[in-house]
Amino acid sequence: MPLFELGFPELGEGLHEGRISKWLVQPGDTIQEDDAIAEVENDKSLVELPSPVSGKVVEIKVGDGITCVVGDIIVSIEVADDVQLDGAEGGNKSSTPPANAHTPAIQSSASASVSEPEAVPEKSAAVDVLAMPVVRRYAREQGVNIASVHGTGNNGKVTTADIDGFMKRQAAALTQLSNSVSTHRTPSSTIAQARGEESEERVALPMIRQAIARTVVKSKYTAPHVTLMDEIDVTELVKLRKEVKPVAEARGVKISYLPFIVKALIVALRYRPQLNSSFDEAKQELVLKHYYHIGIMTDTDRGLLVPVVKHADKKNMWDIAQEINVLAARGRSGKLSLGEMKGSTISITNIGSVGGMFFTPIINYPEVAILGVGRITEKPVFRDGEFAVGQMMSLSLSFDHRIIDGALGQQFINDIKRLLEYPYLLLLDV
Missing domain, CATH: 4.10.320.10 (E3-binding domain)
Incomplete structure (x- = not known):
C-alpha cells in the first residue's frame, strides 16, 4: 500500500518552524482526513494539525517537544491504493512502505508530490551508533x-x-x-541536607515565551518609553455597570469594565489620532490609522497573548463585551488563530484583574501607546464641598516619546478620565 509522508506545514505567513507539543495519535491508529493528529506550538499560538489524508499511522518521525522547520517529515501514513495524493499539502507519496529510515528532509515547498531520496542514517564517529x-x-x-x-x-x-x-x-x-535514601538516611546525609543542598532545574522556554521576550526587548530598546499615571473617580461607572449587569445577563453576556474602557479609548483616540498610529522608521513617517483595532492583553498559562477586537468603533457595548470574553477564553485554551492576534492599533493591559495598581506597561510595538488599567479601590474624595467615599481606578499610559509628548499624553488621559467619570457621555460620543 502506498505511504504518505507528511511534511511539517507552514503554520502562517513568515512562520517557518514550530514545535510538536503533543501527538494525538499513535502508530497503528486509523485516522480520517482532517482528524487532528498533533498539537503544534509556534511563536503565536497552539494549534491542532489536521491530517490531509485518511489511513493508518505507520511511524511518528518526531517526538514530543521537538522543533521542526517547514518540510521536515514528521509522520508516515499508510493510505489506500486508490487515494490521490498529488494535491495533499505537505506530503510525499511513496509506492512502497518505508525502508529502515526515511530522513526528515527540508523540502523546497510545503506541497511536493515527489519523494526526496532516502538518506543514510548518521553514524557516530566516537561509537558505532x-x-x-x-x-x-x-x-x-x-x-x-x-x-x-x-x-x-x-x-x-x-x-x-x-x-x-x-x-x-x-x-x-x-x-x-x-x-531508598529517604528510608535509610545516614547521619552524614542528614547533616548534608541540613546544610542545604543547592539544586537547579532547567526548563525549556516555550516558543511563545521566546517570542514575547524578543518583542518586549525590541519595543523597550527601540521606542523611548514614557509612562504617565493618574487616578479616576469611577463611582458613576461602578453604578452604571451594576445597573446594566442584569440586562447583560439576559443577553447572555458577562460585562466587565473593559468594554466601557474600550469605548472611552476610542472616543479619546478620535480627539488625539496620533496615539492610534505606528511609526515607519525606514521612511520616518507616522502612519495614522483611521480604524480602531483594540488589542486586549490576555494572561494565559503559556504567556501573554494579545487578541484583537477588530473595528471596535463599529460595535456596541454588548458586542465588545462578548468578543472580549470569547477571545480571552480562546487565548487561555490555546485556540486563538493568527488572524485574531494581528493588526491592533493600540492595546489595553489590565493588571487590576490580579490586584495591581500603577505600573509601566511596555508598548505593543510598533504601536505608539498602551493603556494600563489598575484595580478599583475605595478612597476618600472631596466632592460637592464635602468628603465622600469614591471608587478610584488607577491608569498608566506608556507612549513612544519619539511621537508623543508628555502634554499630549496627559491630554489623552484627561479625555479618558472625563468619559469614565461621567460614563453617560459615552452615549453622546459614540
Whole structure:
C-alpha cells in the first residue's frame, strides 16, 4: 500500500518552524482526513494539525517537544491504493512502505508530490551508533548521551521512542534511589541536607515565551518609553455597570469594565489620532490609522497573548463585551488563530484583574501607546464641598516619546478620565 509522508506545514505567513507539543495519535491508529493528529506550538499560538489524508499511522518521525522547520517529515501514513495524493499539502507519496529510515528532509515547498531520496542514517564517529539526525538532535535537547541508549530499530538504530524509554528508566531509577535514601538516611546525609543542598532545574522556554521576550526587548530598546499615571473617580461607572449587569445577563453576556474602557479609548483616540498610529522608521513617517483595532492583553498559562477586537468603533457595548470574553477564553485554551492576534492599533493591559495598581506597561510595538488599567479601590474624595467615599481606578499610559509628548499624553488621559467619570457621555460620543 502506498505511504504518505507528511511534511511539517507552514503554520502562517513568515512562520517557518514550530514545535510538536503533543501527538494525538499513535502508530497503528486509523485516522480520517482532517482528524487532528498533533498539537503544534509556534511563536503565536497552539494549534491542532489536521491530517490531509485518511489511513493508518505507520511511524511518528518526531517526538514530543521537538522543533521542526517547514518540510521536515514528521509522520508516515499508510493510505489506500486508490487515494490521490498529488494535491495533499505537505506530503510525499511513496509506492512502497518505508525502508529502515526515511530522513526528515527540508523540502523546497510545503506541497511536493515527489519523494526526496532516502538518506543514510548518521553514524557516530566516537561509537558505532546508528541514528537519524533528528533523533540525535532530540537526544541532545533532552541531555541524553545517545551512546548509552540501546537501539530497537532495524540494525540497532536508535529511535526517539528509545530515547524516551531510556529517560523513563533513568527517572524510575532515580525515584527508587531517592526513596531508598529517604528510608535509610545516614547521619552524614542528614547533616548534608541540613546544610542545604543547592539544586537547579532547567526548563525549556516555550516558543511563545521566546517570542514575547524578543518583542518586549525590541519595543523597550527601540521606542523611548514614557509612562504617565493618574487616578479616576469611577463611582458613576461602578453604578452604571451594576445597573446594566442584569440586562447583560439576559443577553447572555458577562460585562466587565473593559468594554466601557474600550469605548472611552476610542472616543479619546478620535480627539488625539496620533496615539492610534505606528511609526515607519525606514521612511520616518507616522502612519495614522483611521480604524480602531483594540488589542486586549490576555494572561494565559503559556504567556501573554494579545487578541484583537477588530473595528471596535463599529460595535456596541454588548458586542465588545462578548468578543472580549470569547477571545480571552480562546487565548487561555490555546485556540486563538493568527488572524485574531494581528493588526491592533493600540492595546489595553489590565493588571487590576490580579490586584495591581500603577505600573509601566511596555508598548505593543510598533504601536505608539498602551493603556494600563489598575484595580478599583475605595478612597476618600472631596466632592460637592464635602468628603465622600469614591471608587478610584488607577491608569498608566506608556507612549513612544519619539511621537508623543508628555502634554499630549496627559491630554489623552484627561479625555479618558472625563468619559469614565461621567460614563453617560459615552452615549453622546459614540
